[in-house]
Amino acid sequence: MSENRGSGADVGERGDAGEESAGAAIADTPEISFQDLGVDDRVLAAIRDVGYESPSPIQAATIPPLLAGSDVVGLAQTGTGKTAAFAIPILMRLDTAAREPRALVLAPTRELAIQVAEAFGRYSAHIPDLHVLPIYGGQNYGVQLHGLRRGAHVVVGTPGRVIDHLEKGSLDLSKLEYLVLDEADEMLKMGFQEDVERILADTPDDKQVALFSATMPPAIRKISKQYLHNPVEITVKSKTTTATNISQRWVQVSHQRKLDALTRILEVEPFEAMIIFVRTKQATEELAEKLRSRGFSAAAINGDIVQAQRERTIGQLKSGALDILVATDVAARGLDVDRISHVLNYDIPHDTESYVHRIGRTGRAGRTGEALLFVAPRERHLLKAIERATRQPLAEIQLPTVEDVNAQRVQKFADSITESLGSDNLSLFRRLIEDYEREHDIPLADIAAALAVQSRDGENFLMQPEPPERERPARERPSRDRPARKFDDDDSRHRKTGAELATYRISVGKRHNVVPGAIVGAIANEGGLRRSDFGHISIRPDFSLVELPAKLSRETLEALRSTRIGGQLIQLRLDDGPPGRRGHSDRHGDKRGKPDKFAKRKPRG
Structure with a gap:
């Protein structure tokens, strides 16, 4: 494997207009093993427990220079395995006898911070006495202060909360040896540039730095030149902004028929676990309740859900106790669950970036995934914008018909009978039914049908055909929902x-x-x-x-x-300002009466 230090030949193709493309190490590496990369037995056992068989391209290109002590700039999309790329070298070189933090990972969101901390925990399963601590906004300070006093070797945090602890004196970075900036471009987009630079300036000069980003805008290049020492630059080849291992499909459905369409898909489409994305917090609760009333195992997750409940819900999704998660964009950031085989966009997102983030919850780290998108007739322009931005066509599909749904229900009913034939209680109920047959002179088939009526809702077991005019989209009433004027959130x-x-x-x-x-x-x-x-x-x-x-x-x-x-x-x-104050009652202007270019007009009507 070769490495290019500083600048080098571009290996990956990127469609990020106006952004620089970094020099690259190898994108298409030959088949190698983690042993070939020099991973020690402790970490090797842990990654085997996780199920990793061979390193991904970003891992194969990143682990050797990090183990050699070089700074690294890695350009890779989410879901490529970059967490293991920086976690494995850090864990191999950490001194667990130390009490002060020796490694700091900065992440843009609390969800990603939790995810990275959990990954460190999995990879260090065979390293005794190693402590990993996530620190992020929204969590009680007491838990974090206790963890810092106990001694954390690896701290994973959001920039704002890290600075809070630095100012309180509860976080000591004077002995820091490793610093990772994960999803650095996202941190800058969210306004954390000053925070990141301040943290970098307050850490020892001789630390090793790894910076990971999906793109290389000028601001990231500036940080790389100022705070990294002759970094090895690595780019994983990527021709599209969405993973090719995710099958993307869409179906046209009006707003008032979405629930019916979703029910049909859930009954006919085989899936292991699914995330359904909606636009509002209220919609997550309402849709999850409607799905539960239809017999599906569903739960809601949104920004109002407290962290403890969120963690319980995600735990249920991981364990298989829950199959469907109804979520908003923010609530699902950083969510990484192996079981998620499908992502369904119940509400089409109003920007392409959100779409890419949403479907990135499936097909993680090389696994295959399915992405489905509901598109109302008046939202077709949004679909075209997604296809242009991702440079991938979405395949149109038709909704499962009533006959498809009923055939699936009959098959599941037959499968349930076959499964019950292996029950240990079969002989008991056979004797009871034979007694009933002799006593009432009722055919066995009628008795079995009566028992089926008890266990199933006979009237609603089969879906009823709809009137022909409702089946034709041309006769549907137009949606009252006002469509977006442009593809802008x-x-x-x-x-x-x-x-x-x-x-x-x-x-x-x-x-x-x-x-x-x-x-x-x-x-x-x-x-x-x-x-x-x-x-x-x-x-x-x-x-x-x-x-x-x-x-x-x-x-x-x-x-x-x-x-x-x-x-x-x-x-x-x-704000308790006087009602007549400029900017309180008249929010479209500043004190001088000039229009604020960032203010938005109120909607008509």
Whole structure:
């Protein structure tokens, strides 16, 4: 295997317009083993327990230079196995006798921080006395402080919470040996650039740094040049922004028929576990309840779900106690469960990036996956935008017919009979039925049918055909849902009425060089909100006004009070300014009456 230090020939093709492509190590590596890479027996046993047989391209190219002590810049999409690429070398070289943190991994979201910490735990299963601690916003400080006092060798955290602990003096990075920036481009998009650079500047100069990113924009290149020492640059070849091992299909269905369409697909499509994506928190609860009432094992996950409940739900999904998860985009970030064979977009996302992130929950690390997309007749332009952005056509399919559903129900009924024939209680019930047959002179077939009626809802066992006019899409009533005017998730900010939103004040403004994207990213990440929860944003010289849901949960408020943007505490609180103040009642302008270019017009009607 060869390595290119600094710059080198491009191996991977990238369609990121205007972004630099890094020099590359090998993308298509020959078949090698983890032993060939020099992985020691302790870690080797753990990765075998996990089920890894051979290294992925990013692992094969990254592990050797990291073991040799070089800094690394790795360009790879999510789901390529990059967590193991940096975790394995770190675990092999850690001194477990130390009490201060020796490795720090920065991640953009709490979900990814939890996922990376869990991966470190799996890979270190055969390394005694090694402690891994995730620290992130939204979790109680007491748990994190206890873990830091006990001694954590590996700390995985979000930038804002890491800086909180540095300022409190509870996190000591003076002995740090390894620093990893995971999904660095996402951290910068969410407004964490100043936080990241501050953390980098406060760590020892002789540390080893690994930076992983899906793209290489100028800001990432700047960090690489300033804080990394002659890094080895590695690019995994990628011609599309979505994995080729994910089959992508779409079906046209009007809004009022989505539940019926989903029910048909769940009954006919074989799947192991599925994530269903919807746009709003309320929709997750409503859809999960409707699915449970139809006999499916489903649960909701959204930004209002407390962390403990979220972890229980994901645990049930992993164990097989739960088959369907109904989620919002933010709630599913960083979710990595092997059983997820299908992702279904119940509501089409309003930006292509969200679509890529959603379907990336399946087909992880080389596994195959299925992605399904519901498209209303008036949303076809959004489908075309997805195909252009991903450079992959989505195959149109037809909904399963009534006959398809009924055939599947009959087959499952027959399978259940076959399975019950092996029961230990069969002889008991055979004797009871034979007694009933002699006593009442009823044919055995009629008795069996009566028992089936007891166990199944006879009237609703078979799906009834619909009137012909409802089967034809041309006769369906047009959806009352107003479609997006353009493929931009900013439009989703207008879906709430003024009565549902309140104006909050945060202590960052123009003099802090804050932009709307940083405000949305930081608040959505730390508070578990999504972009559709935001209304107007008005940035003033020393503060900003942000419209958020009027009824934020206590956990969300606590998390947001300690949230930072650009290293500055936002100190979120309800705005109590006078009703006539410019920017409070008239949110479209600043104090001078000039229009705020970031303010959005109120929806008509």
